[in-house]
Amino acid sequence: MHTILHATVFGVLALATLGGAVKVISTRSIIHAAFWLFPVFAGIAGFYLYLDAQFLAAMQVLIYIGAILVLIVFAVTLTRNATSTDEAQTNGLFIPVLLAALVLVYALGTTVFNHLWPIESNVWLDAVPLSAAVPGVMVTDVSALGLVLLSQYLLPFEIASVLLLAAMVGAIVLARKERTPAATAGVAAVEAAPADVRELSNV
Amino acid sequence: MTNQTISIAIFFVLGVGFWMIALAVSYLARPSKPTKFKETSYECGIEPSGSAWYQVHVRYYIYALLFVLFDVEVAFLYPWAVIFRRIDGGQMLLFSELAIFVLILVFGLVYAWRKGALEWE
Amino acid sequence: MDALRNLAHIIWYFIAAHEVLRSFVVAVCSLVFMLVIVLIAIWMERKVSADIQNRIGPIRTGGLLGFVLQSMADALKLLLKEDLRPAGADKWPFVVAPYLVFVPAFLVYLILPFSATWVPQDLKIGILFYSAVSAVPALGIAMAGWSSNNKWSLLGGLRAAAQLISYELPLGLAILAVVLLYGTLEMKGIVAAQWQHWWMDLITLPALLIFLVAGMAEVSRAPFDLPEAESELVAGFNTEYSGMRFATFFLAEFSASFFISALAVTLFVGGWSLWGVDIWFAQHVLHMDPSTWNLAAPASIPFIMKAFWFFVFLAKSFVVLWILMWLKWTMPRLRIDQVLNFGWKILLPAALLNLLLVSGIGAVLPRLSKPLTATQDVAPIHIDDSVGLAPVAQTPPPLPPLRDDVPAPGTP
Numbered sequence: 001m002h003t004i005l006h007a008t009v010f011g012v013l014a015l016a017t018l019g020g021a022v023k024v025i026s027t028r029s030i031i032h033a034a035f036w037l038f039p040v041f042a043g044i045a046g047f048y049l050y051l052d053a054q055f056l057a058a059m060q061v062l063i064y065i066g067a068i069l070v071l072i073v074f075a076v077t078l079t080r081n082a083t084s085t086d087e088a089q090t091n092g093l094f095i096p097v098l099l100a101a102l103v104l105v106y107a108l109g110t111t112v113f114n115h116l117w118p119i120e121s122n123v124w125l126d127a128v129p130l131s132a133a134v135p136g137v138m139v140t141d142v143s144a145l146g147l148v149l150l151s152q153y154l155l156p157f158e159i160a161s162v163l164l165l166a167a168m169v170g171a172i173v174l175a176r177k178e179r180t181p182a183a184t185a186g187v188a189a190v191e192a193a194p195a196d197v198r199e200l201s202n203v
Numbered sequence: 204m205t206n207q208t209i210s211i212a213i214f215f216v217l218g219v220g221f222w223m224i225a226l227a228v229s230y231l232a233r234p235s236k237p238t239k240f241k242e243t244s245y246e247c248g249i250e251p252s253g254s255a256w257y258q259v260h261v262r263y264y265i266y267a268l269l270f271v272l273f274d275v276e277v278a279f280l281y282p283w284a285v286i287f288r289r290i291d292g293g294q295m296l297l298f299s300e301l302a303i304f305v306l307i308l309v310f311g312l313v314y315a316w317r318k319g320a321l322e323w324e
Numbered sequence: 325m326d327a328l329r330n331l332a333h334i335i336w337y338f339i340a341a342h343e344v345l346r347s348f349v350v351a352v353c354s355l356v357f358m359l360v361i362v363l364i365a366i367w368m369e370r371k372v373s374a375d376i377q378n379r380i381g382p383i384r385t386g387g388l389l390g391f392v393l394q395s396m397a398d399a400l401k402l403l404l405k406e407d408l409r410p411a412g413a414d415k416w417p418f419v420v421a422p423y424l425v426f427v428p429a430f431l432v433y434l435i436l437p438f439s440a441t442w443v444p445q446d447l448k449i450g451i452l453f454y455s456a457v458s459a460v461p462a463l464g465i466a467m468a469g470w471s472s473n474n475k476w477s478l479l480g481g482l483r484a485a486a487q488l489i490s491y492e493l494p495l496g497l498a499i500l501a502v503v504l505l506y507g508t509l510e511m512k513g514i515v516a517a518q519w520q521h522w523w524m525d526l527i528t529l530p531a532l533l534i535f536l537v538a539g540m541a542e543v544s545r546a547p548f549d550l551p552e553a554e555s556e557l558v559a560g561f562n563t564e565y566s567g568m569r570f571a572t573f574f575l576a577e578f579s580a581s582f583f584i585s586a587l588a589v590t591l592f593v594g595g596w597s598l599w600g601v602d603i604w605f606a607q608h609v610l611h612m613d614p615s616t617w618n619l620a621a622p623a624s625i626p627f628i629m630k631a632f633w634f635f636v637f638l639a640k641s642f643v644v645l646w647i648l649m650w651l652k653w654t655m656p657r658l659r660i661d662q663v664l665n666f667g668w669k670i671l672l673p674a675a676l677l678n679l680l681l682v683s684g685i686g687a688v689l690p691r692l693s694k695p696l697t698a699t700q701d702v703a704p705i706h707i708d709d710s711v712g713l714a715p716v717a718q719t720p721p722p723l724p725p726l727r728d729d730v731p732a733p734g735t736p
Binding site for chain 1: 205207208211212258259261263264265267268269270271272274275276278279281282283284285286289290297300303304305307308310311314315318320
């Protein structure tokens with residue numbers, strides 16, 4: 001009885017995640033590809049909730065939907081033909097991407113199948129909290145996360161800030177040209193252009 | 204699944220379902236006589252010229268990029284904030300751990316500021 | 325036949341599980357509450373704006389009953405309006421976008437503590453649920469602006485998304501100051517701590533200011549209403565929406581305005597509590613015995629007190645909402661560059677500074693009484709001593725958790 005219910009929930013979430021992912025790579029307009037990421041991210045957040053990992057679910061929504069997806073939408077609006085459906089779907093990198101995907105699948109697969117998960121299969125179907133299955137191994141609690149983050153994993157925690165800093169500096173350097181004379185000349189050229197052209201380029 | 208998860212799910216389903224029903228009721232009650240002119244997009248009364256899907260300025264993207272990084276930072280701060288006053292002793296250490304974390308990112312903010320990434324132009 | 329039996333089983337599972345039924349009833353009540361609040365807020369907005377502009381406001385519908393009938397008339401009108409979609413619009417994003425705005429606006433009511441024990445669901449992640457869910461409308465608004473295929477809509481949508489994400493940071497940092505002081509994410513715990521220590525609200529006053537300013541920007545109210553700046557962008561991201569789809573955005577905006585006021589009250593102004601005056605009143609005027617009250621056991625608190633706290637909460641929230649409206653109708657609109665500059669260059673550093681300040685104060689204040697592992701049903705985590713954090717006690721002393729404490733009468 002429970003199994004049916006859980007299978008339904010799992011099926012709906014899996015459909016949203018995988019169906020969305022398939023649409024992301026098969027849809028022809030890249031703005032739609034960006035929008036289709038929403039069910040993918042939301043489905044993953046749903047999985048976290050389903051496994052009672054509320055903090056992870058909140059982070060998934062906060063960061064992936066609230067920040068990264070908005071970033072992707074902005075990135076797509078930068079492109080010239082966001083809605084165009086006659087761009088080529090492939091860029092000739094089929095073989096390398098396939099290899100990379102296989103490596104990823106191998107790495108994830110070995111982890112999934114070799115790791116000693118602290119629960120017997122099907123235990124979770126009966127809504128046993130993960131933390132109760134093996135005491136002291138899994139705690140889905142924010143304060144426990146804070147404790148290990150700031151003691152055992154302090155160095156990675158601080159390194160994360162350096163990583164964020166590096167990303168920030170890199171982004172600014174890439175996205176923002178220094179005001180060189182050439183760039184200023186470009187601006188002057190835009191300003192000298194007819195009004196309707198200028199309007200479009202200065203949105 | 205716990206009661207809390209089920210609560211969230213029920214709220215979600217009710218929110219979506221209620222608004223679908225509201226739209227359906229409206230669909231049955233409202234008139235629907237679309238004409239060519241009703242379906243043009245509004246540009247202050249004159250005929251729209253061209254599509255609205257043009258390239259936008261890069262500045263929106265830069266703000267979004269900075270936001271992603273600071274959002275991740277705030278996410279890291281939540282577990283820290285929850286335990287800060289709950290553990291016995293070590294507050295100064297916890298405080299300095301966080302201060303280092305925040306200062307590194309503030310350095311990034313200052314860098315962005317100095318480079319003009321926070322300017323709208 | 326088998327499938328039918330399974331279906332019956334599933335339905336039975338839902339009804340038999342008492343908690344599930346409770347959740348559903350609570351969800352329906354929250355929805356009704358939200359709709360009623362929006363009706364009142366719309367009428368209030370019209371009356372407050374009229375008052376500020378030296379007008380009378382709507383009087384034709386209902387007279388004294390105007391606060392019900394006027395808004396009902398507005399809603400009915402929207403329900404009966406033709407729903408148009410521009411021929412050039414991107415159909416599916418155009419249809420989906422309103423849901424991405426409406427559903428989060430409703431979902432957040434899940435964690436709002438209306439009264440001492442009246443919380444739809446006191447989630448473990450509490451306030452973080454609000455932070456996460458309220459991040460979604462930025463995407464919905466960008467989607468609405470993009471899919472309309474209207475230049476004003478696109479501009480409005482992009483501006484709105486940029487503004488929403490920029491002000492989420494100070495908002496989150498202001499919330500963090502509260503989380504840090506009370507050491508919990510759960511909404512019940514946050515209010516109970518303020519009930520117990522009313523003076524802690526003074527520490528979070530600067531955070532309240534930051535929260536209110538960022539909150540006004542989050543709900544796009546003037547002076548931050550430039551996503552729908554009427555005089556420049558027609559109506560911004562919802563220019564092409566009409567009828568009920570437009571009502572979605574309208575409803576979500578008013579609901580969010582009330583919610584941000586209610587959240588400010590809950591986090592910074594004591595929520596449903598009256599800072600101990602309620603205890604005094606119950607003891608000396610109503611001759612009750614507050615020492616028997618236990619927030620963890622709802623039945624131990626008389627219904628009359630819960631109802632009283634509910635009205636305290638509503639009154640406080642509407643006062644804050646009125647202040648927001650007052651600001652809205654007296655401030656001119658900012659420019660987009662001013663908005664983003666203010667958010668990134670003033671409000672974000674101020675919020676970071678405030679957080680450091682509050683954590684400095686929090687380090688000096690006495691520890692919270694609740695041991696870290698009290699609520700965990702597992703063995704405590706071992707902390708490496710060499711790092712310097714004190715190890716968590718193996719067997720936590722049987723102290724009552726903080727949020728279930730009831731202040732002894734007469735003590736602060």
